[in-house]
Amino acid sequence: MATANIEIIHEAREHNSGWNLCFQWCRYRYDDGSPDEMGYRFIWRDPEDRLHPQRGQALIQSAAQMFHLIELAMQDGWFVTAEGRR
DSSP, rough: OOOOEEEEEEEOOOOOOOOSEEEEEEEETTTTOOOOOOEEEEEETTTTOOEETTTTBBBOOOOOHHHHHHHHHHTOTTTTTTGOOO
């Protein structure tokens, strides 16, 4: 399976003093020459602002937390509209 270099285009995140869940619109660039793909993901940042990928999974503690991040992306004007700017 190919690995990907991820370019974050847009990000909505919680702003806590500790770990922060982020919702991102990203470009996936594959090392095997496959065409780039665009898509959403949830990912955690640690207190030092470093990303922590968890084998493609991010624990989302509640629907309210997930919907809050999506709402922030809508307020920032990029949720869904980013899909048209591939």
